[in-house]
Amino acid sequence: MSGIEIIRLPSRFDYSFHRQFGDLYTPLIExxxxxxxxxxxxxxxxxxxxxxxxxxxxxxxxxxxxxxxxIKGARGATDEILKMANMQKIFEFI
Incomplete structure (x- = not known):
């Protein structure tokens, strides 16, 4: 295995992005x-x-x-929400 893949998230990351998110990461995992x-x-x-x-x-x-x-590029309220949810314990912030 080699390589880094980037998934660019939309300005509104919510349930409406669920199917597209899965479509983006599934081929990367498989x-x-x-x-x-x-x-x-x-x-x-x-x-x-x-x-x-x-x-x-x-x-x-x-x-x-x-x-x-x-996780890359989180800022402002988005960064605060991720940290309040303790996502830094699950993901590396770069």
Whole structure:
């Protein structure tokens, strides 16, 4: 395995992005060519509890294949929400 893949998240990361999020990460996990998935939060202005749940599910599925999921570009209220939810214990913030 080799490679880093970036998933750019939308400005509104909520349940409406659920299907698209799964469509983006499933081939990365199943492809066997990825070591790290980076969730790019640089455009995210809003996220809700369903987004946090989707992230945890991604982490569980990724860890089975020894793929690390990292968070990049979280800022402002988005960063505060992620830290209040203790996501730094699950994901590496880069």
């Amino acid at each position: 492809g066997g060519e990825c070591d790290d998935i980076i969730l790019d939060f640089s455009q995210v202005e809003y996220l809700d509890s369903s987004a946090l749940g989707m992230m945890v599910l991604l982490q569980k599925k990724s860890s089975v294949n020894n793929i690390k999921v990292k």
